Amino acid sequence: MAAEALRLAAAVLLLLCGTLSFPLGPETNPATTCGYESCHATKANMLNVHLVPHTHDDVGWLKTVDQYYYGDRNDIQHAGVQYILDSVVDQLLKNPDRRFIYVETAFFYRWWKRQSPSMQQTVRQLVDEGRLEFVNGGWCMSDEATTHYSAVIDQMTMGLRFLNETFGACGRPRVAWHIDPFGHAREHASMFAQMGYDGFFFGRLDYQDRTHRMVQLEQELLWRASDSLPPPTADLFTGILPNGYNPPEGFCWDQSCDDPPIRDDPDLEDYNVNDVVSRFLGIAKAQATVYKTNHIIMTMGSDFQYENANLWYKNLDKLILYVNALQANGSKVNVLYSTPSCYLQELHRANLTWALKTDDFFPYADSDHDFWTGYFTSRPALKRYERISNSNLQTCNQLEVLAGPASRTGPFGEGESQTMKKAMAVAQHHDAVSGTEKQHVANDYARRLANGWQRCQVLVSNSLAALSASSAKRIYCDNLNISVCPLTESSRKFAVTVYNPLARPVSWAVRLPVNGSAYAVSDAKGAAVDCQVVPVSAATRGVRRNRGFAVNELVFQVQAPPLGYSTYSVSLLQNGPPPASMKPRHPAAIQNEYLRVTFDPDTGLLSSLANLETKQSIKLTQNFYWYNASDGNNTESNQPSGAYIFRPNSSTPFIISQTAKTETVQTSVVQEVRQWFSPWVSQVVRLYAGSRALELEWTVGPLPIDDSLGKEVITRLDTSIQTAEVFYTDSNGREVLRRKKDFRPTWTLKQSEPIAGNYYPINSRAFIKDDADQLTVVTDRSQGGGSIHNGSLEIMLHRRLLYDDVRGVAEPLNETSHIFPDGLVVRGRLLLSLERPPVAADTHRLIAQEMVLQPLLTFTDGDLNPNTRLEFSGLQAALPPAVHLLTLTQWDQDLVLLRLEHQFQSWESKVSSQPVTVSLQKLFSTMEVVGVSEMNLSANQWKDEMRRFAWAPQTDETPVLKTFQDISPWEVTLRPMEIRTFLLRVVLR
C-alpha cells in the first residue's frame, strides 16, 4: 500500500475511534539503515576515535541569517550556507563511509526548497542511509540564558516538524547538540529529554568546572533536569565535547584553516603522512585519558565550515586510511567516520553509571576574568521586543485556530502566521535574543518580527471579524508603552477590543494616549467603567521623539474572558487640560487593597512594602546604579566588558542619584509616583486597583558616554529580608533554581569576579526570601541579575559599552538608531510581589504568566456596528489557575496542536502543586475535538512510540518508577511542571 493510502486509512480510523495514528512524515524506505543501525562498526579492543564532520551555522550573528545563507557580505565573514550544503551532499556521494551531521533547520529549509526533485531524492537517500544525519534539528540552536521555554519549544517544533515531514523517521534527530551556547540551562535539558533525545552534547562550560570534570572523568554525566518531573522524564545524558566544537589542534582541514594537508604523494616534496599520523595518535591517546570509555569523539568542523567539503573529506579519508593501516603493526587505535548519535550509542553500550547533576551550567566563564554574564541583559530592547512578539504570535496562533480558515482569508486579505513563526524561531538563536550579534543583524531580527506581525495582524483582523461578525477596520497600536496611538489620540469615539491569550480570565489596566480630559467607557454589556485621565509623564514625552503628542492617558480596568475578547467603547466627553491630579512633592505612600508602598520623604525613594492581606512588611529601598565597564586596560586581565562579557571595573557601582525628584498621581484606577533620578533614568512606581503586584516602570537612556566610560545600569532592591547570600532565579521561565553567592554546587569555586561571577540569567523572575518573607520580582524580558549583598537583589537593565569583548562580534555594544542617535532609551517593567514563602508561587506564577502572554488590544474607530459580537471566549470554561494553555496552533487543515502545562513546581504551593485533570473534549467553544493523540514535547513523535536510552546515575538511589494513567484519552491529568502535547482533530462547530 502506498504511503498516501496508508495515511488516508489512518485518518478514517481516527474518526471512528478518536485516537490519531498515522506516519508523521513520509514513509521510510523499508530497506533503509538510518538511525543507530547505520553506524560504522567499532573495535572492542581498541580506542575508537569517532570523527564527526560538522558545520556550526549561526542563524545570524555577524551577518543576517539570509546573508549567511547566500554567502553575502563575505567581507564581514566568509560564510555561505547554500554552498556548504551543496558541497557536503556532493562529497557524501563520493564515499559511502563519510558522514555529516546538520543542525540548523532554518538554513536547511532555505536550501531544500531551492533544490530540484532529483537532488531532493538524492538527499533523502543519504538521510535514509544515515550518511547525512540531522542533529538537534530545531529551526535554530537556541540560546539558553535569555530564551523563554515557550518560544524554544515552538522553534524546536518547527524545525523538527520540517525534518519529519521531509524525511520521516530517518530525519528525526536522536541527540541534542548545543555546541556553542554560552552556558546551559537546566530547563533546556528538561525540554530535550521530553522531546525524546537520547543524549545531549555541548561545548562550553566554566573552565574550572571542565578541569574538575576532566580529573574526575565526569565530562559525561547524567543531568536530572527537573525537581518536579519523576525520573527519568527529565533525565538527559550529557556529554561535554573535548575541544569546544573544533577539531584538535593541527587537524583543521577546512578552507578557513591553515593546517597542513596530508601530503601523501611520495613523488612530491614534504611527504608528511608519518608526522600527521603520529600527531594524531598522540592527541587521541591524551584525550582518552579524560573520558571514561574506549570511545572518544572529535568534532571535525567549526563555524560555517565545509563550504568546500572536499578539503575536509579528502584529508579525513587519508587520515583514516593511514591511522588504521597501523593496526596491522599492532596499533590499538581505530578511527572512523561517526556522528554524535553513533558515539552516544557506544557510550550507552558501555553500560556504565554516570555522575548525576541537578543544577545548571551558569554562569559560564572561559577564564578567570571572563564571565559571559553580560549577554543576559545585552540589547534589552530587542529582548523585550522578542518577548512581546511571542505573546503576539500565541494570540495569532490561537485566533487562527478559533476562527478557522476565515482567519487566513477574510475581509483584510490573506493573513498567515508562518512568517511570524519563522521570525520568532530565528530570534531564539544564541546570537539573536542573546543580544550578541552585530547591530545590523539585531536590526534584521527586529525587522523580521515586525514583518511577521504585519502578516499576523491581517490574520488577527480576519479572525476577529469572523468571531465578532464585524468587518470594521482593526487598528493596532504597537507603541502604547510610550503613549503613542494616533487613533486614540484623535478619535472622539472608538472601541478597544482586548484579547486575552490565557486560558483563564484576566483583569488588565488599559492605558490609552489621549488628548481629551474626560471620557466615558462602557464594557461589552454596556455598563459604565470607571476611567481616569492622567497626564503623560515627562519621561514618556522625552522618549517619544516626535512619534506622538498625546498629553494624557486614559486609564481603566478591563476584563477579558479566557482565550477570548471583550470590547470596550470609549467616547470623548471633554477636551481640555488634564485634571489637576499631579502632586509635585514626595509622596508618603500609595496603596490599594493588597499592597502598601511607602516612600522616604527626604529622598523620594521607596522605603517599604507591605502586603495588607498577609500583614507582612519589609523595608525596601530601591535605586539605580551603574557599573563602570572595564575597558580591558587593567593589570589583572585585558578583558573588556562587551556584548557577551560583563566585567565591571570595580565591584562598587556608582549611584546615579541619592534622591529622586517625584510627582504623584492618585486616582481610583491607578496610583503613581513618578521618580526622576537623572536626565537618563526615571521610573514610575505604579499600583493599579486590584493588583497584587507593584509595578516599577523604569526608563533608562540614552546612557551618557561623553565621559568615555562604558556603563551598565542596574536597579537594586535592598530589603530587610535575611537572604544568607542566597537568591533564586527561574530557568527559561519555568523551574526555579537556588543561587548562592560565590558558590557552585558541584565544585569548589575560586571566585575571581565578585560581581560578574555572581550574575545569573533571570528569564521571568527572581526572588529572595527568608522564613517570613519572599520578595519576587517578575521581569518583562530576560535580564541578568545577582544578589551581592544580604537582602539585596540587583537586576541589570541596560548596557552601553565602548569596547568589543573579543569574542568575535567585533563591535562594541553601543546601541543607537535613527530615532535615538544619541543612544537607545529602554523602558521596561518589574512587578514586585511580597508574599509568604509557602504560597508565594500562587501569586508570582500568575503574574509572570500575565506578563508573558499579555492581552492584545485592537481598535476600531467610530460607532460599533450594532450586530457586533462584543465578547467571546474560545473555551467552554476557564482552565484552573495551575493549568496553562501553552500552545494552541493550527497543524494542518484538520489538525490542531495543543499543549497544556502544569505551571507549578511540585514543592511550590500546597494548593496549586496538585495534579489537575482537564477534559479535552469539552475544551473549546468553537470546535469539536473528534480525535486526539498525545505526542512528545516537540510534536515529532507519538508519545507512545517515544523510546529513549536508559542511563544509570552514579547514586545509591533505587529509582521509583512512577507511571500515571489518564482516566481516558479525553480526560488528561497534568502533574506539577508537566507539559502535555496533543494533536487534535477538530471540526469547527
Add this chain to the structure above:
Amino acid sequence: MAAEALRLAAAVLLLLCGTLSFPLGPETNPATTCGYESCHATKANMLNVHLVPHTHDDVGWLKTVDQYYYGDRNDIQHAGVQYILDSVVDQLLKNPDRRFIYVETAFFYRWWKRQSPSMQQTVRQLVDEGRLEFVNGGWCMSDEATTHYSAVIDQMTMGLRFLNETFGACGRPRVAWHIDPFGHAREHASMFAQMGYDGFFFGRLDYQDRTHRMVQLEQELLWRASDSLPPPTADLFTGILPNGYNPPEGFCWDQSCDDPPIRDDPDLEDYNVNDVVSRFLGIAKAQATVYKTNHIIMTMGSDFQYENANLWYKNLDKLILYVNALQANGSKVNVLYSTPSCYLQELHRANLTWALKTDDFFPYADSDHDFWTGYFTSRPALKRYERISNSNLQTCNQLEVLAGPASRTGPFGEGESQTMKKAMAVAQHHDAVSGTEKQHVANDYARRLANGWQRCQVLVSNSLAALSASSAKRIYCDNLNISVCPLTESSRKFAVTVYNPLARPVSWAVRLPVNGSAYAVSDAKGAAVDCQVVPVSAATRGVRRNRGFAVNELVFQVQAPPLGYSTYSVSLLQNGPPPASMKPRHPAAIQNEYLRVTFDPDTGLLSSLANLETKQSIKLTQNFYWYNASDGNNTESNQPSGAYIFRPNSSTPFIISQTAKTETVQTSVVQEVRQWFSPWVSQVVRLYAGSRALELEWTVGPLPIDDSLGKEVITRLDTSIQTAEVFYTDSNGREVLRRKKDFRPTWTLKQSEPIAGNYYPINSRAFIKDDADQLTVVTDRSQGGGSIHNGSLEIMLHRRLLYDDVRGVAEPLNETSHIFPDGLVVRGRLLLSLERPPVAADTHRLIAQEMVLQPLLTFTDGDLNPNTRLEFSGLQAALPPAVHLLTLTQWDQDLVLLRLEHQFQSWESKVSSQPVTVSLQKLFSTMEVVGVSEMNLSANQWKDEMRRFAWAPQTDETPVLKTFQDISPWEVTLRPMEIRTFLLRVVLR
C-alpha cells in the same frame, strides 16, 4: 581496427617508407565535439559576452609548486590546486553548458596521476566534449623576459606532450594564454605561432599602450613576430584581455572574493537580481566600445580561484539565466559560457583586418613610476643556475640518445632525465627564473634543479661509460666557477673528459683548482698540451667561504668534437708555490691574436679595445656603479624598488670606485688583469689565447646595507661608439630588437622614469653600434640593461633591496643564505666582442651559443684504463656554424626528437644568413635514422597536419607567400631563424 593495432601498422609502414605517421595520442572518440565545434552558438545581432571561467595557478610564487598543489602553507596564501581540479570537474559535470579552461600542465599532471581510472575516464569525456579545454598547455606559463627560448620550447613540449598522450587531439590547446607575465617578448609570439596556436591572449601591457589601443580599437592585433621568417610563419593573432585576467568589478564570485552573490530567492531578504543584471549590462556595453566586434570576453577567475568552483558556477549560471531572460524584452546582450578559443573563433569569423605589430611589449609599466624592469636581474644567482642547468640538461639528453638504453641503466645505477626536465620546466615559470618568488620558493627551484642534475649525473656517467668502454667512477665538480674541486685539488693524476653539446667542435679554456705548481697535460692522442698554473685570485678566495682551499688554478685549452668528448690526462709535476707571474701594478695592456685591451695606468680601468684582425679600435671605459633603490618614500610616487620593479631614487648612479687596484697575470694560455673596486666588487679582465671574446668576470656582493640603502649594481661600458640613443637586445636569446631611448614604436611615450623606463631584458646579448663599430656584450644569464647615454651600455648585475614592491611577493629582495648570511655574492661573466657591424653576428652568435651550451667536465681519478676510448663524436660530421642542434632527446623507446635551428637572422651576415641543407640520414655516428617526420615546434602535431587561422593585417602589403620544398625528407634545408623539429626513428648501430 583498435587504436593499438593502427599504431602497430603505422610503425611497420614507417620502416618501409621512412616517414612516420601515427596518432600522437590516444584515438579520439569519433563522436566527440571538442575543438571549435564544441563552442556554444552566439547571436549575430547581439553583443555576445564570452564568460571564460579560469584559474591562474602559478607554478610556484609565494609557495612552492608542491605547496600550491597540496594547499599546504595556506597561512601564506590560500591556494590548493588539487582541490581546484577536484572541484571544477565536479561542477562541470553538473551542467553541460559550463566550460573551464586549464593552463598549467605541471599541476594537471600531478593531479591526473592521483586519479582513479574512472575519474580519468570522466575527465577524458569532458575534454572530448570541449567542456574542459586546455589552453596554453605548457608545463608552466613561462616568463617572457628572462627565459631562454630553448628552455621555453622544452617546457612547452613537455606540457603539450602530456596533453597529447593523455587526451589526443582534443587535448591540444588552440590558443596561447600568457595572462600574467610582466611584458611580452616577440620571440615568444614567434614560438607560439610555430607551435600552431591560432591566437594568443595576455593581460598585462604598458598602461599608456593600453589607453592608446583602447582609443584606437587596437587591443586585438596581428603580431608579426619575426623579421626573418616569412609571414605568416611567425604571425600571431594577439588579444589583450579587458581586466588583466580578473573578472569585471563586482563580479568575482570565488571563495576568495567578497562580491555579492546573486540572491534570487524572492522569499529571502536582499533580492538583487535586477541590480546584478543592470550592473552587468553596463559593464558589458562599456567594454564593447573599446573592442572591434560584437563579441567581448570576460575572464571569470583569477589566481588560484575555483577551489570551490560551485560558488562561481552557481552564480554564473544565474547570471546567464537572468541576463539572457531580458532578450525576451528586447535586450541585445547575449551571455554565454565560453573559452578563449571559442571567442577567438568568433573574432576570426568576423573577417576583419587587424593592426600589425612588429616590436614587442617591453618594458611593462602599470603606472607612471612603476616599471617592471627590476626582475630582468632579480636573483642573478638563480638566473645563472637555471642557465647552467639548461646546458647540463641538453648534455644529459644528448648522451641519453647517443648511448641508448645503456645510459639509463649502467654501472652507476638508474639514471634518468625526467626529473631534470621537470625541474627545468618548472623553472621557466614567470615567478621562477624571473626572480619574483619568495626566498623559500627560490630555494625550492634551485633544489629541484640540483636533484634533477643528480639523476642526470648517473645517466651521464652511464653513458660515458658505455661510449668510452670504461666504468671508472666519474666525478663532477659543479663549483669550478669558484675554483673548488676536491679531486683536482688533491689528486696527483687524473683525467678530465670534456663533453661538447654543440654540433661543431669547440675550443675551451679549462681552469682547474690545484695545489701543485706544475702539471703535465696530454690530450686524447697523447700529445702534450700547453698548460699554466696561475694563483687563485683573492676575490675567489673570499667567495669560497671554506668550501675549498686550492691556491692555484691549472689552465689549458681543450678541444672537443661535436656532440662528443675528448679526454685529457693531468699529472702533477711539482708541489710548491705558484710561479711568480703576478704583477701587482696597473697593466698597460693585454692582448692575443685577435684582441688588444688597454688600461688607464692612473685608474686601472679599461681604456680601449681593439680588434687586431679588422684593425678597428674604440675607447672603452668600464666601471661599476649602484643605483639607490627607492624606498617608496617620495613625493612623486610611493613605489619602492622591489623584486619586480626597478625604481632608482636618482637617475645618477653612485660610482663604487674611481680607480681599481689591480694585479696582472700573463701566461701563454691566459692573460688576466684582476681589478678590485671595493670589498664587494671585483673583476677579472681575461683574454684566452685564440679567443675572439674579451671576458669580464665580475664578482659582486655581499652588497652592504648597513647604510639602510637598497642597492642595484650595474656595470657600465662607456665607448666612443656613436649610438644616437639606440641599442639592441635579443629576445629570449634569439632575434635582436632595436631599442631607442625614451621611445616606443607604436605610441608617443610620456617618459616618467628616465632609467627604469629605458631598461630592457637582455637574455643572451646586447650591442651598441655605429657605422664602423659594433660592441657586443654576451651575458651568461638574463639581465636587465639600458643605454642611457650616447655610446654607453649598462647592465644590471645584482640587486639587494630593503622594501617589498607591493606586487604580492611581500618580501624585500634581500638574498642571504647559510653560506652568505651577510648577503649573496654573485659571480658572472660578460664576453665582449668588437666587430664590424655587417659581420658582427658571425662572432657573437657563436660566442653566445658557447656560453649557453658549455662543455661539461667530468673527472676520473688515477690512471686511465688502457682500453678507454678517449675521444668520441656523436655526429658523423660537424654541422655548419649557421646550424645549431637545438634539441636531441629520447622521445620513446625507438624515437628521438631532433631540432635543428638556423641561428642567424636574415639580415645579420652575408655569409651565415644563407640557407643550409643538412642530411638527417648521415647525421649520427651511433645510430641509424630509419624514419623521419617533421613536427610543429612543440612536437605535438605533425607539421603537415598543422592548420592555423589566417588573419589579415591592416596594411596595404600584398603578402608573398613563400613555400619551400626540401630536396627529400632526409635532406632538410634551414633558412634564417628557422627551427625545424623532427621525430626520428633510430636504430643504434
